[in-house]
Amino acid sequence: MDRVIRCIADNVVSPLGLDSRSNYDSVKAGRSGLARYESMANITTPFVLSRVDRKVIDDLCGRLGIKGNYTFFEKFLLCSSLQAVRDSGIDASSDRVLFIVSTTKGNVSLLGQPEDGIDKERVLLAKAARQVTNYFGNPNNPIVVCNACISGVCAQIEAMRALRSGRYDYAVVIGADEQSPFIISGFLSFKAISDEPCRPFDKDRKGLNLGECAATVVLAASDVRKSGWELVCGAIRNDANHISGPSRTGEGSYLCLMEVLKECRRQELAFVNVHGTATAYNDEMESIALYRAGLIDVPVTGLKGYYGHTMGAAGIMESILSMYAVRDNTVLATRGYNEQGTTYPVSVSNVTRECKGSEFIKLLSGFGGSNAALLYRFEE
């Protein structure tokens, strides 16, 4: 038997809470971190963003005892991973522990705004990740997964593989992104950002909102099946169609779904947590992929109406919240959705629903034609 890969600890730091439980409770209560901004730096177009208060992160780092000269992005990685590592009880300084960081832009804000006491080379993603492994005294070279918006799912897949290989016993998988003027102006230039709270899968959806989050899962390998969350399998597939738009037929997403469905017990599938960015193309593409994969009747839920698109963190935070939801027999409401707005009528709702089952699928798509899916299962 392949080694069993279990999630033994998790953390989410966002405007909605500083641990996973408080994030879940906030979302279930319908709270959102999204707020409208009229401008930022040289940006003069209004946009909606879910932004973390810098002082809250500094205070959290203070309480956790994180000292040293770190950028906001590095503090974000550290305050989430330290909480998860402490909860897991693992010795993170062991060479049997692998650190994997999921991010799209890391310390890119250093390009426009260098900081005193921060080496400029920390704009390099692996140098930023090195700050984390150094903090924990971990001897392994860090690896950064940089696959655009699907990075958080890819990082968990890579951790699963590294653990199954036998080389490592634990993987600390951390995802985060800072929403700097760099990213916001870029998505605005694509005309992909809505100036109102996003409406995933709705007929009047106008585009995405960006958001900030740091999230961590600690995965462990074992030779026997134990009670708890198991990362069963995952897949990454390319559309081979366009570098900045999804396939019209949802090709890569469909192939990912078909791959994880091989291991899925369909009657146990509680829901699919989709990407649901609320852009016209993404949500339409996902509805096609779900339809083609025979999942049109399975409850679908998206979290962008609470958090915005948190990029490197999305695949990890959205997996964690899905774990809490499955244990709570709940399909979280898709905030912002109102009326069917995709060709195929996926089972999406703006109210919280009950569900049965012990499994969920997490689905993501991103620039570069990339798509990814993974399957988690709760073992009683």
Added chain:
Amino acid sequence: MERKALDYVALNQGNANLTELYRAHIGDWPKFFKMDTLSKAGFVASELLFKKIGEKRPEGDGFIQNRAIVLFGSTASLCADRNYQETIQDKDNYYPSPALFVYTLPNIVTGEIAIRNHYRGETSFYVLEEPDAAQMAFHLACAFQDRVTDSILAGWVDSSRNDDFQVFMTLINRADAADTEWLASQLQLMINNLNK
């Protein structure tokens, strides 16, 4: 058993002009001219590798799912990041360009190659501190845990300025990756040629 050494192509700004190589050996993919240096380097090296080993692209509308693209680098999209940053730095000269912004993601080069070759398999970009043959061999071997993947277009690609790049590309199959130490020794030869 003696294993046949892996074929590879290694290029850098000191020994190769990407546009000249494109005109001389490729010529039928005008998207090349829209790409940033990272994507140009990865694209040209992959094309030259396929020519070198005599591999043909799938004909017509055919797509293949059993070929993955797994690339590594240390600078990721730093070159494109710098170019884009220039367009938003000054209030009086603010003109963010979507054409530049899209390349601020390093996995775009994997997408460019997948589109050209009709690959619907896995595409991944990993960032390391430096080219480390053992670390790369380990993660490439891991990629074969996806049972659909029979071969991987693998390589290293860096670009920190428009006129600066280092790239190598190779093609590995499942058996190559099963012997991780041997694969690492092959990758080390390619790493040694990155800056030559």
